[in-house]
Amino acid sequence: MxxxxxxxxxxxxxxxxxxxxxxxxxxxxxxxxxxxxxxxxxxxxxxxxxxxxxxxxxxxxxxxxxxxxxxxxxxxxxxxxxxxxxxxxxxxxxxxxxxxxxxxxxxxxxxxxxxxxxxxxxxxxxxxxxxxxxxxxAFRQPKATAKKEYNITDREQQVLELLSRGFSYRMIGLEISISPETVKKHLKNIYQKLHVQCGPEAVAKAIRERII
Amino acid sequence: MxxxxxxxxxxxxxxxxxxxxxxxxxxxxxxxxxxxxxxxxxxxxxxxxxxxxxxxxxxxxxxxxxxxxxxxxxxxxxxxxxxxxxxxxxxxxxxxxxxxxxxxxxxxxxxxxxxxxxxxxxxxxxxxxxxxxxxxxAFRQPKATAKKEYNITDREQQVLELLSRGFSYRMIGLEISISPETVKKHLKNIYQKLHVQCGPEAVAKAIRERII
DNA sequence: AGAAGAACTACCCAAAGGGGTTATTGTAAA
DNA sequence: TTTACAATAACCCCTTTGGGTAGTTCTTCT
Structure with missing residues (x-):
């Protein structure tokens, strides 16, 4: 041996x-x-x-x-x-x-x-x-934890997910059949809830906190 | 017992x-x-x-x-x-x-x-x-692998990282002492290299591919 | 029944983003 | 020494983003 x-x-x-x-x-x-x-x-x-x-x-x-x-x-x-x-x-x-x-x-x-x-x-x-x-x-999924933590709703999560895939407000609206103005409103709420300033930062935080 | x-x-x-x-x-x-x-x-x-x-x-x-x-x-x-x-x-x-x-x-x-x-x-x-x-x-970092894969330079990575932290072009420029126009140029190159359309998508991809 | 909040829409407006183009400098590879 | 490319900067021009404000409808909880 x-x-x-x-x-x-x-x-x-x-x-x-x-x-x-x-x-x-x-x-x-x-x-x-x-x-x-x-x-x-x-x-x-x-x-x-x-x-x-x-x-x-x-x-x-x-x-x-x-x-x-x-x-x-x-x-x-x-x-x-x-x-x-x-x-x-x-x-x-x-x-x-x-x-x-x-x-x-x-x-x-x-x-x-x-x-x-x-x-x-x-x-x-x-x-x-x-x-x-x-x-x-470390492999455990916090799952809905982070989402709950920040009070992110299902709709908001969906909008955020599309944003992270490169959709503009207009395209997101078309995708889920709502007005781009509503998309904007959802994102405004998201930014408040996540305490971020803009789309890129929101996407970064959402991914790191496993919200999307 | x-x-x-x-x-x-x-x-x-x-x-x-x-x-x-x-x-x-x-x-x-x-x-x-x-x-x-x-x-x-x-x-x-x-x-x-x-x-x-x-x-x-x-x-x-x-x-x-x-x-x-x-x-x-x-x-x-x-x-x-x-x-x-x-x-x-x-x-x-x-x-x-x-x-x-x-x-x-x-x-x-x-x-x-x-x-x-x-x-x-x-x-x-x-x-x-x-x-x-x-x-x-599963914990091993592919590290520079993805960055190399897409030919992202150190400067570009740095800009991307600041973008993901909610910095605007202007703020990024101030942070690393270059013109906001140069920041924009870097991001344009990044979007091309990562095959993405906009900031949020670039940040999502960069995080998921462990570039930032 | 009333309150709360999610989901939706709209308008104003200023700031930021992003495509295209052109050009200079420095450095590193061929 | 040429070639390539990163990094820098600037200009034009249009679109998108995002803050503020205001309002409706529907569901859910108290």
Whole structure:
């Protein structure tokens, strides 16, 4: 069986030593790199040639948020597991959009970390339970929530939707068989309800709040 | 320790029996319901009062896609684990947006299912490795991809971004210190490149294609 | 029964948007 | 060195947008 090549990025020397020990002694792994920060990731990643990178987020000079992006840009096949104390949404989703393949909290056990490395190597996406839950929650449709929040009526939503598809007031009126003046009135109400000034801003807000 | 109340929705009688047996014999669980389809979820969910629901997707009459939505509408605190042979993206993401808390494939082992029930009850989000990977991939930013696709320049992107925030041509010009006429010129080019007719449509497309 | 609000229409008017055209400058690729 | 194109700016001209105001009808809630 092929050994899994693991590289570590972790600024805390004690924890880094611990991780080194863990990887070195675990069955099936070989430690190919261990670095205190991401300042030279670009030049380290080629000689290390890891299969899996364990990446802390909070490091001096250059954070793991950038680190994961750079590693993934150099080679998408390298799996990156974030390993951090942070569990705030901002950092989490930044990591994910930058290409992280897993997200573990430092409070998780060594055994879990070892399992996670195997899992990510096999094409999985290991996450701490709470993290996984937050990720799934991001897919939940607030649905009518935002629409209700702003008191947008069905008709207003329909007008907004047509506006976002490039229809002029006149065309919207023809499409849903009302006067362009009424279309205008609906939009005036929409702008008030969404607290925006104009069409483009309304469309942007409506899309971002999932109203349309 | 509190027993975890589990309810099953599975049309295959053999598998349903197997699941019943599994739940009944596993430590810490109590089986409170077992149904061959979702046709009467609304009326079953109250008397069953489950903590966790195991839900197949492909069932006669009403699919688990609707099932999970209905369960979650009745009570968001009930955790729902999808349990299916399907692993196509469409069904997966429909489940998630309908509120599923976990997603296991039937090829996974009984032990994994038992672990998953405990995990979801504790606020986690158990997923088969391949599923978790697909979920994370959905967060990956195509980033500059769409921008490149349409040949949108940095300046054009910047103008578009300000437009989406409700700035008029004049205000955009003041903001980035160029003439409003130049702003107009940039937008004319943007509309051509994005194949749209007007501001609202451009903003809608730019957001949906992740250009801004 | 009365109040509230959604949906509808209309008019005035000023500001903004958007198509077409032309032209200069700087930078980067061929 | 030519060529291409991003970024800049300006002009004409017409359409569209959006604020203000005022009013009708219909449904729904109290």
């Amino acid at each position: 092929q050994l899994i090549r693991v590289s570590i990025y972790e600024d805390n020397a004690k924890l880094r030593d611990l991780l080194e020990l863990l990887i070195t002694n675990a069955e099936g792994f070989v430690l190919v790199g261990s670095h205190p920060d991401c300042r030279s990731v670009e030049s380290e990643i080629r000689p290390d040639a890891p299969d899996v990178v364990i990446m802390d987020i909070d490091m001096p000079g250059r954070s793991g948020l950038e680190g994961v992006r750079i590693v993934k840009e150099s080679n998408v096949n390298i799996r990156v597991i974030m390993h951090t104390v942070f569990d705030d949404d901002d950092k989490l989703f930044t990591c994910l959009s930058n290409g992280a393949d897993g997200y573990l909290l430092k409070k998780d056990s060594s055994a879990q970390l070892v399992r996670a490395i195997k899992e990510v190597y096999d094409g999985g996406a290991p996450m701490s339970p709470g993290i996984a839950h937050r990720v799934l929650q | 509190q027993l975890i109340r589990v309810s099953i929705y599975e049309d295959n009688a053999k598998l349903r029996d197997l699941l019943e047996l599994l739940i009944t014999n596993a430590e810490g669980f109590v089986l409170v319901g077992s149904h061959p389809d979702c046709r009467s979820v609304e009326s079953e969910i109250r008397p069953d009062a489950p903590d966790v629901v195991i839900m197949d997707i492909d069932m006669p009459g009403r699919s688990g896609l609707e099932g999970v939505r209905i369960v979650k509408e009745s009570n968001v605190n009930i955790r729902v684990i999808m349990h299916t042979v399907f692993d196509d993206d469409d069904k997966l993401f429909t489940c998630l947006s309908n509120g599923a808390d976990g997603y296991l494939l039937k090829k996974d082992s009984s032990a994994q299912l038992v672990r998953a029930i405990k995990e979801v009850y504790d606020g986690g989000a158990p997923m088969s490795p391949g599923i978790a990977h697909r979920v994370l991939q």
